[in-house]
Amino acid sequence: xxxxxxxxxxxxxxxxxxxxxxxxxxxxxxxxxxxxxxxxxxxxxxxxxxxxxxxxxxxxxxxxxxxxxxxxxxxxxxxxxxxxxxxxxxxxxx
Numbered sequence: 001x002x003x004x005x006x007x008x009x010x011x012x013x014x015x016x017x018x019x020x021x022x023x024x025x026x027x028x029x030x031x032x033x034x035x036x037x038x039x040x041x042x043x044x045x046x047x048x049x050x051x052x053x054x055x056x057x058x059x060x061x062x063x064x065x066x067x068x069x070x071x072x073x074x075x076x077x078x079x080x081x082x083x084x085x086x087x088x089x090x091x092x093x094x
Contacts, residue, residue: 004073006040006071006072007040007070008035008037008069008072009032009036009068009069010067010069010070012068016029016068027059028063031060041057
C-alpha cells in the first residue's frame with residue numbers, strides 16, 4: 001500500500017466526526033477519527049486490524065468521494081534521503 005499519498009480530514013469530515021452524523025457509517029467515523037493532519041495510508045492500515053489493504057483503500061476512496069477527506073500528494077521535499085554524510089547536515093558533528 002506504499003504510496004506518496006496522504007489523507008487529510010476536510011471541514012465536512014471534521015463536522016461528521018464531531019457531530020456523529022447518523023448518515024455517516026460507523027466504519028467511516030472510525031477511519032475519520034484516525035486521520036489527523038497528513039496521514040499515510042500505511043499507518044491507517046496498521047490501526048485497522050480487521051480490514052485488508054483493499055478494504056482500507058476502498059474506505060479511503062469512499063471518504064474522498066463523499067468529501068470527508070482529501071488526498072494530498074507528497075512533495076519531493078517530504079521524502080527523506082539518508083544517502084548523504086551526517087557531517088554535511090550537522091556541522092558540529094565529529
